[in-house]
Amino acid sequence: MISVKDAKEIVLKSKQNFGTEEVSFLKAVGRVLKEEIVADRDFPPFNRVSMDGIAVDYEQFKNGQRAFKIEGIQPAGSKQILLNNKENCIEVMTGAVLPKNTNTVIRYEDVVIANGVATIGIDAVKDCQNVHPKGKDGLAGTVLIKKNTKITAAEIGVLATVGKSVVKVVKQPKVMIVSTGDELVGVAEKPLEHQIRRSNVFTLVSLLERLNITSETDHITDDKPILKTKIETYLKTYDVLLFSGAVSKGKYDFLPEIFNELGVEKLFHKVAQRPGKPFFYGKTTQCNVFGFPGNPISTFVNCLAYFYPWYFASAEIKVAQETAILTEDVSFNPSLDCFLQVKLHSKYGHVLATPVKGNGSGDLASLVHADAFIVLPNDKKIFKTGENYPIIRYK
Amino acid sequence: MISVKDAKEIVLKSKQNFGTEEVSFLKAVGRVLKEEIVADRDFPPFNRVSMDGIAVDYEQFKNGQRAFKIEGIQPAGSKQILLNNKENCIEVMTGAVLPKNTNTVIRYEDVVIANGVATIGIDAVKDCQNVHPKGKDGLAGTVLIKKNTKITAAEIGVLATVGKSVVKVVKQPKVMIVSTGDELVGVAEKPLEHQIRRSNVFTLVSLLERLNITSETDHITDDKPILKTKIETYLKTYDVLLFSGAVSKGKYDFLPEIFNELGVEKLFHKVAQRPGKPFFYGKTTQCNVFGFPGNPISTFVNCLAYFYPWYFASAEIKVAQETAILTEDVSFNPSLDCFLQVKLHSKYGHVLATPVKGNGSGDLASLVHADAFIVLPNDKKIFKTGENYPIIRYK
Secondary structure, three states: OEOHHHHHHHHHHOOOOOOEEEEEHHHOOOOEEOOOEEOOOOEOOOOEEOOOEEEEOHHHHHOOOOEEEEEEEEOOOOOOOEOOOOOEEEEEOOOOEOOEOOOEEEEHHHEEEEOOEEEEOOOOOOOOOOEEOOOOOEOOOOEEEOOOOEOOHHHHHHHHHOOOOEEEEEOOOOEEEEEEOOOEEOOOOOOOOOOEEOOHHHHHHHHHHOOOOOEEEEEEOOOHHHHHHHHHHHHHHOOEEEEEOOOOOOOOOOHHHHHHHOOOEEEEEOEOEEOOOOOEEEEOOOOEEEEEOOOHHHHHHHHHHHHHHHHHHHHOOOOOOEEEEEOOOEEOOOOOEEEEEEEEEEEOOEEEEEEOOOOOOOOOHHHHHOOEEEEEOOOOOEEOOOOEEEEEEOO | OEOHHHHHHHHHHOOOOOOEEEEEHHHOOOOEEOOOEEOOOOEOOOOEEOOOEEEEOHHHHHOOOOEEEEEEEEOOOOOOOEOOOOOEEEEEOOOOEOOEOOOEEEEHHHEEEEOOEEEEOOOOOOOOOOEEOOOOOEOOOOEEEOOOOEOOHHHHHHHHHOOOOEEEEEOOOOEEEEEEOOOEEOOOOOOOOOOEEOOHHHHHHHHHHOOOOOEEEEEEOOOHHHHHHHHHHHHHHOOEEEEEOOOOOOOOOOHHHHHHHOOOEEEEEOEOEEOOOOOEEEEOOOOEEEEEOOOHHHHHHHHHHHHHHHHHHHHOOOOOOEEEEEOOOEEOOOOOEEEEEEEEEEEOOEEEEEEOOOOOOOOOHHHHOOOEEEEEOOOOOEEOOOOEEEEEEOO
16 A cells, blocks of 8 residues: 555656647636747837826926816827927827827826816826836736646736737647446436446546546446456547546456556555545556546545646646645544545635535535545644644635 | 725625526536435435445354355345345445345455355454445435535536436526727737737636636727617627726716616716726616726726626625735725735645735736735725735636
């Protein structure tokens, strides 16, 4: 049995390179950028008026002039005009180019306009105020977004501004999710007394959607030859296979045997953790194989604790580790790392984690009442109120 | 000018009822559930074996018996079988129904099997161990997911388990996003020197996608009759209109005038905040109108600070307020609430907020370097390291 730390290290080392593809920038949200985004021009591209009002030459104001004849208007979206007489002013709109021979904008709120003359009613005017100078946010050529950034709404605005209507992002892996277990029937079916409905594959589909990964699903009966034939094909067709069930000690837990026969290199089987101990992980030259134990919470937490970091490492994005503070003492005796479900609360800038009582790894409903798992290390038995530990947030 | 608090109250009060619709459960992620999800049977529906091993009658073990003849196998997905002789055992698989006349499961790891006899090698066996009792997680009829819950991967598993292949969720509002401003050209175009590319509408599209709201976009030139005609149609066609620009003091800021002429009830115009002061908010009987100021950061923060809470109120979901701790002193003189961009870090269970230096509300690139806005109230000028304030996270 391997430790959680070692298991994670092995998973991260076996990352894949998915390659890149080009997509429309508006479809790129949630994807990982695979190019540097550079300012195509100065940012802003001209001395930009940032308040509606009048533009003047500051020297005139400084010398005591308060009444300025209006020479013209500079709207946003028009070519730069010129102030001919420095004793005059030009009306300017937010977003406009600052007119030539002006350098300072006084907003309408501080001006009275009558008979074509604007009279400034305040004395607190600063040189160059209400002007966003050309290049202030970045000169042409400045890197605005680094490679390997996850694209969010904030990045979308920058992409639009620099004209990147198409961007290079990481290609997503081709994933097949397989459930096993003869007790399982479809969601729309009515199960017999000894049967239950399939749920883990759908949970996994949703967890992968959070990473913008589209996946396919299959259910294979607990029949070794059928399993083997299908998996042989899948190993050649997909970048990743995720299994739920059939990796433990049961008489019909054929997967580890089949993986071996099909040349899947076993990287580990069994991790010193609860839930999800019988987790199998292996690979071929082109496919990574995650064999999650079939209990709902085991599948769920293993996907978050191993598949997610594997994906992040493969896509080359850094995800910061969050921590939270226990609000209750917790004791956990086995020499295992414990993934404990917790409800999170924010208070005074602290993230507080309150354990959610579940009934073990089969208790799917308890997932709904928590937001995260707190990861309690195996070198302690008692975890005290006020201590902080890493968390894996899923809501 | 209205305070941020009052503005938010008005926005929340003017929530809409979008109605409900039924969608396939797998398409329901991110949507707001509009029905109670109830256990259709006991959860688990039978005494469920939770470890691979042998099932025995605990009385026999207690009385000292350690060797049990194997009478049969109970796989997962098979009808419950019966232990005929209480001195024998049955091999059982995870997920199987516990055989009749047995109550305790000893896992394979603690058993040696030879010649059809399983011998238990440990003394620490508890009555009913490794059995997940029928109904333990919830009896038939128990509410497993409350109405008005946002559906995540955790809920998907429960929906599948109880056979809800179709679920009732809140209908999403029909949204039109309009940019104005003659300085704007398309993303794929090469702007002239005095022009810039459209970006705010795309940022808004992305921010709405985070709420699973699909929106349409339009750009209207700064021409009053054209604006008026189009807006008149949009007011009748959409549940919500979001505007970017043309709500301030400029000569071409026609929107407030047009809204008035078209019978949009002004609920407020101008909020005591930076950025985003000229924010206009109004409504007709069927449409809510958000007129965001055109500066990129103003549009961005107003969408998060007003449209998001309005949507949450309309969909009837509760979103907890997060807080974070300042890592630097900040001073802010104007009598305005300040939305300051911050980069968040998690440390010892604390959420630390470090201000990101930006160049004002036009500095779109600075959004990329932050994760959130921290909301500094207008009743103070100095905000000290270590103090905590509400945050609005956008990454």
